[in-house]
Structure formats: structure tokens, C-alpha cells
Amino acid sequence: MKLRAWPPAHATLAEVVADLGPLRDALSGAGPALCPPGSGDEPPASVPSAPDDLALVVGTSGSTGSPKRALLSAAALRASGEATAQALGGHGTWVLALGASHIAGLQVLARSVLAGTDPVALPEGPFTAAAFAAATDRAGGCHRLYTSVVPTQLVRLLDSPVGRAAGARYDAILVGGAALRPDLCARALREGLRVVQTYGMTETAGGCVYDGIPLPDMEIALDEQGRVSLGGPCVAHGYLGLPQLSDEAFRVDGAGRRWFRTSDLGSIEADGRLRILGRADDLINTGGYKVAPSVVEEAITAAWPAVRDVVVVGLPDPQWGEAVAAAVVLQQPTEGATAVDATAVDPTAEGATDLAELRELLREALPPHALPQRLLVLDELPLRGPGKPDRAALARRFG
The missing domain is CATH 3.30.300.30 (ANL, C-terminal domain)
Structure with a gap:
């Protein structure tokens, strides 16, 4: 399986959004798998023992040491995109407020490709409420409007009247990358922002648990220590060039369902929702x-x-x-x-x-x-x- 470096290392978000052809090809199986640059050592030109429909080779955030590259198939990304649309009430137009080298930003682009809609990118530079509002205006009066942000970006929106007004126009604002504090979530909801707290990681094609409930066809399991495992069609096929780590973190059960064992501890609350308590090593x-x-x-x-x-x-x-x-x-x-x-x-x-x-x-x-x-x-x-x-x-x- 051949690899292609994409998005280009120094491309602006607007340039990435303007050329989604490689991602369309990867998701359809017509083109080579894509590997965003800047994830540690340069990847090899090809991937041995990869799934036939390998689409993305994406670097993790490196929270447990050296970053690793997860092998995500086109089927996993399509399953994630369709499940997200089902959970949110349908496909829509996405505003890209995150970098395109991490899974959260890449998923904004992949969901747009699957929906057949054109994403709108924020301009280069620091995230500001004014830039977010301008991108929201450029998205126009589309049927459904979505975006994905991290908690620090949500705080900046809430601290600005312009940001609050723009945020209230979205059908859903996915918040991930770090834990969303309950007080921040409550504040956003009071201001009319339809925030959705997401939990997931590169190894699960991004967020696969929304507000504590797994996406359709995804499952949650806890071991005796409360360690969280996530199973379903969104799970990656392992890590690039790390067979031992892959065997430790990934497994396939008797029904053929892929599972990823996270480094997080959690509990299932009385209402059946998953609550993350933090990383086991934290x-x-x-x-x-x-x-x-x-x-x-x-x-x-x-x-x-x-x-x-x-x-x-x-x-x-x-x-x-x-x-x-x-x-x-x-x-x-x-x-x-x-x-x-x-x-x-x-x-x-x-x-x-x-x-x-x-x-x-x-x-x-x-x-x-x-x-x-x-x-x-x-x-x-x-x-x-x-x-x-x-x-x-x-x-x-x-x-």
C-alpha cells in the first residue's frame, strides 16, 4: 500500500480546503493512502500488512510518549462520518477551525467529502472570535451547520459577544481534544450554543462517544480497574511499524469487532453515560x-x-x-x-x-x-x- 504526504506541509487551511481531491480518492479507494506530514519521522513510501482500503495514516498526539501513527481504513472513516451524521441529525456544512494534520481537523474534511458539501476554513493566524464569525458568515444559510473546536477555542467564543452570536448559529459544535469542564459546558448551553462533548482519539477515527453515549455501532467496555476500551467499525487497524504496541492496544473479538484499549479510566453513570476520570498514568x-x-x-x-x-x-x-x-x-x-x-x-x-x-x-x-x-x-x-x-x-x- 503506497502512501502520499497530504495535506502539504506548509499549506494554509484555505489551500487544503480548495484541494480535497486526494482525500476523496483515499476515501473511495481510488487513490493512495494519505499521511499528514509532521508526525515524527518521515513515513515510508509504502505500508506492509495494511488493510486493502487504508485511507489515512495519522499521528497521535503523543500523550503517552513518542507519537504513533494509526492506520485508519476508508471503511472506518466512512462509518465514523455516517454515525456522526446520524447522531447530529443529518449531514451538513462544516467550518474548519482546527489544523488539518490532526484527526479532529481531518475528520471535518472527511465528513464534508462524505456529505458532498464544501467546508469553510478559518484564515491563518491565531483563533479569534471575529475570524470564527467571519467564517460562519461565509458558510451562508446552509441547511445544517457544524464545527469542531477544542475547549480553549470555546472559551474565546464565549468571552466575545461576536463569538457567542456566531456560535449560536450552529446546529452542533463538537468539543474535543481535551476534557470539557461541566461549568464551561453549562455556560455554553446557557448562551444558546449547542455543544456536544466528544470523546475519542486518533485510534478511533476521532470522537466516537458523544455526550457520554457511543455513536451508532460503537461500544464501550470497562475492565476491573475501570480502563476504557472502545469497539466498533471506527477503530483503526493498528500502528504503523509497531507490531508489538499494536498487539497490546488492539484486538478483534470473536464476532470480528475491532477494539482499542485506551489509557483512560472511566465509569458508567446511573443514566448509562460514560464519564472519563482521566488517564491512568495521570x-x-x-x-x-x-x-x-x-x-x-x-x-x-x-x-x-x-x-x-x-x-x-x-x-x-x-x-x-x-x-x-x-x-x-x-x-x-x-x-x-x-x-x-x-x-x-x-x-x-x-x-x-x-x-x-x-x-x-x-x-x-x-x-x-x-x-x-x-x-x-x-x-x-x-x-x-x-x-x-x-x-x-x-x-x-x-x-
């Missing part, structure tokens, strides 16, 4: 207790309204093994970054003014071992990939 082991960062993050945003964004990590600690550490971005960011243990953070911030006050705010919501022991106030969080918080870089910021 769990904080403090004093013999396991703490899920997402639980602490949700408690902080609920108790401290001035927090715009928060990420919780574990830091080495000689007494407890790991200390729970919270990094926050306030609605009105402070100048620079300040590491705080028991000193003032921001005397004007609503909620807590120092670590001790934050711990008091959280005592009714969290057990003592889950209360933050370190606090860091930043102007913005370090990110990697499509809007994911860079926890390793953040831990280094604590010093």
Missing part, C-alpha cells in the same frame, strides 16, 4: 490514596468562579509520594506566573486569595487527601496537540 498517588485530577479540577471550578481554566497534576513529594498541585488561569490573569504555597495569589480574585483559602473552599467537596498542596497562577496553560494541556510542561513550571 492518577496522583498521595499518601497511599489515588486521586483523579479531573475530580479536583471540577471541584475547583465549582468553588472558585474566578477560575477560567485549571489543570491538576501530581508532583514528587518526599512525605506523601506525590502532592496534589493545581495550576489555574483566572478570568483576569495575573502578570506572569507565581508559584504559591501559602502566599497571596490575587487579592481581587473571587473565591480564594491563597492556597489555604482554596483548601477551605474545597473541604466540603473533596476528602483531605485530595486537597491541593501546591497552587500556581498562570496567564495561560501550556498546550500540546489539538488543545490538550501539557501536564509534563506544567509540572516543570512548578519548579
Whole structure:
């Protein structure tokens, strides 16, 4: 199976949208499989032992170490596109607000090809509410309008009257790439934005669980430790050139259904929806207790309204093994970054003014071992990939 580098490495989003022929050919089986550049080492010219209808070889975000390339068949991408249309109420026109080298942006293009509609791309440069609104206007009065964003982009839309007005015109705004905080989701819904929280990864052709419910023909399974596996027609065929890792992460059951074992922990709520608790390797082991960062993050945003964004990590600690550490971005960011243990953070911030006050705010919501022991106030969080918080870089910021 031959590979072709696409999209071009330095092409603008508008240039990519203007030339979707290679993607159409790949999805139909008429052309070579496509491999976006910039995913680690240069790929080989061909892929041995690939599925006959291999369409995309896409780099993962590298959350578990070195990025890997997932082998996605045309059948998997078509299944994902049709299931998405079924879940959202039909095919429509998509606005491309993400880069075209990651699966989320590529799926916007693939869904457009499958729908027979022309996607509209944002201009080059930083994401702004004004640019998003202009792209929304260019999409015109189409039958159904969709887009896909990451949480940081959603925050920028909500912070702008222009962004809120544009967002309210969409039939669905898929939000993925990183966890969507409950308070941010509630805020978007109050403003009339029809947000859909998606969960998935490159290995599942992008989001395959919408608002906790799997897409049609997809399934969720949890093992004894709560590790999440996803099964169905959207699952990739493995990793390029990594047979051992492929065997560890992918399997085919007796019914021929492909499964991918994620690195995430989850639970099934009383209403049957999947709740992601965080990555298994992000769990904080403090004093013999396991703490899920997402639980602490949700408690902080609920108790401290001035927090715009928060990420919780574990830091080495000689007494407890790991200390729970919270990094926050306030609605009105402070100048620079300040590491705080028991000193003032921001005397004007609503909620807590120092670590001790934050711990008091959280005592009714969290057990003592889950209360933050370190606090860091930043102007913005370090990110990697499509809007994911860079926890390793953040831990280094604590010093």
C-alpha cells in the first residue's frame, strides 16, 4: 500500500480546503493512502500488512510518549462520518477551525467529502472570535451547520459577544481534544450554543462517544480497574511499524469487532453515560490514596468562579509520594506566573486569595487527601496537540 504526504506541509487551511481531491480518492479507494506530514519521522513510501482500503495514516498526539501513527481504513472513516451524521441529525456544512494534520481537523474534511458539501476554513493566524464569525458568515444559510473546536477555542467564543452570536448559529459544535469542564459546558448551553462533548482519539477515527453515549455501532467496555476500551467499525487497524504496541492496544473479538484499549479510566453513570476520570498514568498517588485530577479540577471550578481554566497534576513529594498541585488561569490573569504555597495569589480574585483559602473552599467537596498542596497562577496553560494541556510542561513550571 503506497502512501502520499497530504495535506502539504506548509499549506494554509484555505489551500487544503480548495484541494480535497486526494482525500476523496483515499476515501473511495481510488487513490493512495494519505499521511499528514509532521508526525515524527518521515513515513515510508509504502505500508506492509495494511488493510486493502487504508485511507489515512495519522499521528497521535503523543500523550503517552513518542507519537504513533494509526492506520485508519476508508471503511472506518466512512462509518465514523455516517454515525456522526446520524447522531447530529443529518449531514451538513462544516467550518474548519482546527489544523488539518490532526484527526479532529481531518475528520471535518472527511465528513464534508462524505456529505458532498464544501467546508469553510478559518484564515491563518491565531483563533479569534471575529475570524470564527467571519467564517460562519461565509458558510451562508446552509441547511445544517457544524464545527469542531477544542475547549480553549470555546472559551474565546464565549468571552466575545461576536463569538457567542456566531456560535449560536450552529446546529452542533463538537468539543474535543481535551476534557470539557461541566461549568464551561453549562455556560455554553446557557448562551444558546449547542455543544456536544466528544470523546475519542486518533485510534478511533476521532470522537466516537458523544455526550457520554457511543455513536451508532460503537461500544464501550470497562475492565476491573475501570480502563476504557472502545469497539466498533471506527477503530483503526493498528500502528504503523509497531507490531508489538499494536498487539497490546488492539484486538478483534470473536464476532470480528475491532477494539482499542485506551489509557483512560472511566465509569458508567446511573443514566448509562460514560464519564472519563482521566488517564491512568495521570492518577496522583498521595499518601497511599489515588486521586483523579479531573475530580479536583471540577471541584475547583465549582468553588472558585474566578477560575477560567485549571489543570491538576501530581508532583514528587518526599512525605506523601506525590502532592496534589493545581495550576489555574483566572478570568483576569495575573502578570506572569507565581508559584504559591501559602502566599497571596490575587487579592481581587473571587473565591480564594491563597492556597489555604482554596483548601477551605474545597473541604466540603473533596476528602483531605485530595486537597491541593501546591497552587500556581498562570496567564495561560501550556498546550500540546489539538488543545490538550501539557501536564509534563506544567509540572516543570512548578519548579
